[in-house]
Amino acid sequence: MTPCAVTTGFFTLGKCGTMAVAGCPSCGRALCADHVTEGGLCPECAAANNRFGHPAAVAAYRRRAYRHRSAGVYQDTVWYTGFDSYDRAAFDPGAAASQDYLDDGDDALVDS
Amino acid sequence: MADGHRAAYLAFDRFPSAKGSAVHIRHMAAELFERYQGGLLCVLGGGDLPAYQREGGVEIVRFTEVVPNLLDRAEAFSAWAAEQLAPHRDTLELCHVRDPWSALPAMTTGATMVYEANGLPSIELPYAWPHAAPATLAKVRELERHCLARAAAVVVPSYVIKNAVTDRGVTPDRVHLVPNGADPAPADVPRPPDAPGRYLIYVGALQPWQGVDVLLRAFARLADLTDLDLVICSSVSPNRARPLRRLADRLGVAERVRWHYQLPHDDIAGWLAHAELSVAPLTACDRNVEQGCSPIKVWESMAAGTAVVASDLPVVREVLGEYGRLVPPDRPAELARAIRVLLEYPQVCRDLGENARKHVLAGFTWKHARARLADVYDLVVRH
Ligand SMILES: [Zn+2]
Ligand SMILES: [Zn+2]
Numbered sequence: 001m002t003p004c005a006v007t008t009g010f011f012t013l014g015k016c017g018t019m020a021v022a023g024c025p026s027c028g029r030a031l032c033a034d035h036v037t038e039g040g041l042c043p044e045c046a047a048a049n050n051r052f053g054h055p056a057a058v059a060a061y062r063r064r065a066y067r068h069r070s071a072g073v074y075q076d077t078v079w080y081t082g083f084d085s086y087d088r089a090a091f092d093p094g095a096a097a098s099q100d101y102l103d104d105g106d107d108a109l110v111d112s
Numbered sequence: 113m114a115d116g117h118r119a120a121y122l123a124f125d126r127f128p129s130a131k132g133s134a135v136h137i138r139h140m141a142a143e144l145f146e147r148y149q150g151g152l153l154c155v156l157g158g159g160d161l162p163a164y165q166r167e168g169g170v171e172i173v174r175f176t177e178v179v180p181n182l183l184d185r186a187e188a189f190s191a192w193a194a195e196q197l198a199p200h201r202d203t204l205e206l207c208h209v210r211d212p213w214s215a216l217p218a219m220t221t222g223a224t225m226v227y228e229a230n231g232l233p234s235i236e237l238p239y240a241w242p243h244a245a246p247a248t249l250a251k252v253r254e255l256e257r258h259c260l261a262r263a264a265a266v267v268v269p270s271y272v273i274k275n276a277v278t279d280r281g282v283t284p285d286r287v288h289l290v291p292n293g294a295d296p297a298p299a300d301v302p303r304p305p306d307a308p309g310r311y312l313i314y315v316g317a318l319q320p321w322q323g324v325d326v327l328l329r330a331f332a333r334l335a336d337l338t339d340l341d342l343v344i345c346s347s348v349s350p351n352r353a354r355p356l357r358r359l360a361d362r363l364g365v366a367e368r369v370r371w372h373y374q375l376p377h378d379d380i381a382g383w384l385a386h387a388e389l390s391v392a393p394l395t396a397c398d399r400n401v402e403q404g405c406s407p408i409k410v411w412e413s414m415a416a417g418t419a420v421v422a423s424d425l426p427v428v429r430e431v432l433g434e435y436g437r438l439v440p441p442d443r444p445a446e447l448a449r450a451i452r453v454l455l456e457y458p459q460v461c462r463d464l465g466e467n468a469r470k471h472v473l474a475g476f477t478w479k480h481a482r483a484r485l486a487d488v489y490d491l492v493v494r495h
Contacts, residue, residue: 047164090243091182
């Protein structure tokens with residue numbers, strides 16, 4: 001039996017492991033019946049191909065994006081100050097307190 | 113996906129991870145998604161984490177673009193998150209965010225926003241990024257103010273950070289206290305097979321403000337207790353421990369310090385439960401004093417029934433109160449003395465641990481935290 005190679009779980013992640021019935025034509029990973037999407041791809045490749053899932057959702061998004069650009073309803077949510085290149089320079093990788101901060105891809109703004 | 117999501121949780125933070133923040137996200141997001149029978153989780157990816165997952169009604173999308181500069185990355189995350197949320201604009205009712213760069217895209221949706229302030233980047237950032245200019249941090253503070261002002265409710269884990277948030281213009285009636293919690297360790301959680309006979313334990317990350325150096329110096333003063341080891345369960349990678357390992361070497365205690373890195377969260381309970389004492393040596397820096405933090409390690413030690421020795425800071429006193437031993441921060445000699453005294457009175461230690469455990473069970477498990485969060489949602493969501 002070939003086990004399904006899709007990663008599942010919320011806090012503790014693991015491979016699905018259910019018996020595979022197909023392979024993803026894009027990345028080749030083995031897929032169980034539950035993890036084959038409509039187009040035959042794995043969920044990750046399907047999402048990458050079509051970021052917004054359903055084509056109808058994409059169309060709706062474009063319409064809305066246009067409407068809001070023209071109506072200017074984002075106004076009060078825009079933060080106008082912005083950071084300049086001087087602000088940014090302090091956050092280049094070489095400017096960290098310790099290079100050790102960077103090597104496990106730790107991005108958090110707030111650590112605990 | 114026929115219907116859009118009604119709820120979204122956004123965090124500029126990798127999830128899941130071995131850090132306390134991930135435990136927090138896990139429980140808060142679970143409450144949100146249970147309420148709405150699903151939702152969209154936008155977090156940072158990296159490593160082996162998939163860029164996309166679907167778990168029942170929950171969709172998890174992870175930002176995977178490599179952007180070296182932190183501010184650029186934060187802004188790229190915002191733009192990406194706005195794209196993720198856009199298809200759900202018509203259905204989104206509630207967005208739960210943890211930082212300004214999550215709040216900005218949430219604000220474009222028109223949904224009610226709950227801002228969970230566990231820390232404030234304007235206070236936190238200089239510790240990792242010492243070249244950040246005061247003018248830059250003032251902008252970050254202004255950004256925080258901008259986002260906090262637009263939240264229907266601000267959720268904070270401690271009174272200390274409640275003050276920091278109200279300092280940024282949020283009226284106190286919009287700030288709600290939801291202390292962190294811990295789940296009780298099973299009564300018979302086994303002793304880890306590689307655990308030494310008698311040991312002190314530190315659980316958490318290794319940034320300077322955690323005070324692990326103070327703990328190592330204190331431990332060096334306990335050299336006469338030859339049967340006592342120090343176990344450090346680091347939530348970060350071995351690279352980050354290099355300066356501290358060098359310090360342990362210099363202090364001559366390296367052989368009695370056992371390092372473990374990024375253990376799965378489920379394994380920590382056993383390490384905590386079988387320790388003599390758990391130590392939280394947080395330093396008295398601005399970050400801990402003004403902003404506070406949410407010392408999940410203190411909660412988890414208490415839940416494991418292990419006595420805690422911790423720095424006497426407002427944020428720790430709030431959690432530990434009379435259920436542990438408070439010592440002046442940044443004072444290795446005082447810390448060593450407190451540890452020595454407690455080790456000489458094992459019954460006192462056991463009582464402290466047992467009372468702390470009961471206190472957590474009675475009001476501060478994650479179930480309690482989730483119920484408090486649910487109350488906040490009830491308050492802000494229109495029916
Ligand atoms: Zn694939
Ligand atoms: Zn599967």
